Every structure is written in C-alpha cells, then in structure tokens.
Amino acid sequence: AQSVSQHNHHVILSEAASLELGCNYSYGGTVNLFWYVQYPGQHLQLLLKYFSGDPLVKGIKGFEAEFIKSKFSFNLRKPSVQWSDTAEYFCAVNGADTGRRALTFGSGTRLQVQP
Amino acid sequence: NAGVTQTPKFRVLKTGQSMTLLCAQDMNHEYMYWYRQDPGMGLRLIHYSVGEGTTAKGEVPDGYNVSRLKKQNFLLGLESAAPSQTSVYFCASTDWNTEAFFGQGTRLTVV
Numbered sequence: 106a107q108s109v110s111q112h113n114h115h116v117i118l119s120e121a122a123s124l125e126l127g128c129n130y131s132y133g134g135t136v137n138l139f140w141y142v143q144y145p146g147q148h149l150q151l152l153l154k155y156f157s158g159d160p161l162v163k164g165i166k167g168f169e170a171e172f173i174k175s176k177f178s179f180n181l182r183k184p185s186v187q188w189s190d191t192a193e194y195f196c197a198v199n200g201a202d203t204g205r206r207a208l209t210f211g212s213g214t215r216l217q218v219q220p
Numbered sequence: 221n222a223g224v225t226q227t228p229k230f231r232v233l234k235t236g237q238s239m240t241l242l243c244a245q246d247m248n249h250e251y252m253y254w255y256r257q258d259p260g261m262g263l264r265l266i267h268y269s270v271g272e273g274t275t276a277k278g279e280v281p282d283g284y285n286v287s288r289l290k291k292q293n294f295l296l297g298l299e300s301a302a303p304s305q306t307s308v309y310f311c312a313s314t315d316w317n318t319e320a321f322f323g324q325g326t327r328l329t330v331v
Contacts, residue, residue, distance in 0.1 A: 148310065148324045148325050149263075150322075205270065209265075210255075210262035
C-alpha cells in the first residue's frame, strides 16, 4: 500500500518569503508524483508532476519540486510567495507500475500568506 | 472542452434519503475515481473504475455504490445517507501518463 505524509499542516508566511513544503511517500515500486493546489472554494488544480527524467520539476506560478528517490521525498518550493498563493496544497502519489492509477493524497498543507 | 463535470454542486439530504452524484468526462479517459474530502484528512478514495463496466472499492467504500455503464460517466450512489457522509465529493479522471483532472466538487450535507 502507498501512503503520503505532509509534515506541515498550517504554514503562515509574509509576502516575498521563501516556501518549502515537505512531502514524503511510502511505496515499494516506481512512482508518479504530483502537487495539487486548492484555492478556497475551488477544485484541485495541478501545480506540477514528476513521471521520470530530471528530478527537478518546474510547474506553474513559479513553483518547483525536487524528487529525491533515496529520501522518498518530493518537496515543493517557491522562492518568493505572493498573497495569491494562499491556498491548500496537496502532495499525491500513484504507482507507475499498477493498473489502478488512483492517487493517494497527503492530508494537505494550508498556506496563509500575509500581505 | 468541459473536462470533468459533476452534478449537483450542492445538496442537503435528510438521514436515510438516497441520492446519486453524476460525474461526466469528455477526455476519453479510461480511469475514473470518486474521492471525499474532509478537513485535515486530504482526499480519500471511495471507489474507482479502470474502464467501462468495471468498478472497484477504494479506501472508504462503505455506504456507497458506483456504476460505470458508459465510459464517460461514473455515478456515485448513497442508498441511505448518514451524517458521517457529510463531505465534499470530488470526481476525477485520468489515463496512462497523464495527471488526474478533477471536477468542481459536490458539497453534501446530511442532516
């Protein structure tokens, strides 16, 4: 079975501060990794994804994430946050070698950016 | 291109009532999923389908049933609603080597 841990449940930052959200997963095979964002009252939108290749992945809105296989981690980073980044962020994983393809989500990190 | 569409968007049920949530996708995806989202718990998989005519249980299937009679539609049914089923429900679809696309969600309250 696969699982995802997000260690930061609630993060409060000032505008222009740097962001790093932790994500660790547990799975015995090859994985696909994702970060989704959910703005208040909205559905989940993809920020970035890793399937294979360069472990440093760039996504939308200046976000990036690094896959470190030896640490089973896929941390999300942004060098300078904006008030509009206030949202909930979910790390997710699915097994690249299974037929089910269902995502397993972490419990989410609520990011609050203060002007 | 509508993507993934869920109906209804909001619903209030009384305990014991039944209802069906409809999910429709227009991307010809093989895989479809129903998740529920509760505060502090992320999204949990209820049921899923790997193709037309197939369904399978996810992480939290009790109290729910599903059907996938057509490739583009995935229905989630609650036969006898309970207050514990108050949640936000999301449908998603995907295919090999693509990300999952999510619907707008259905906010269900059971009183």
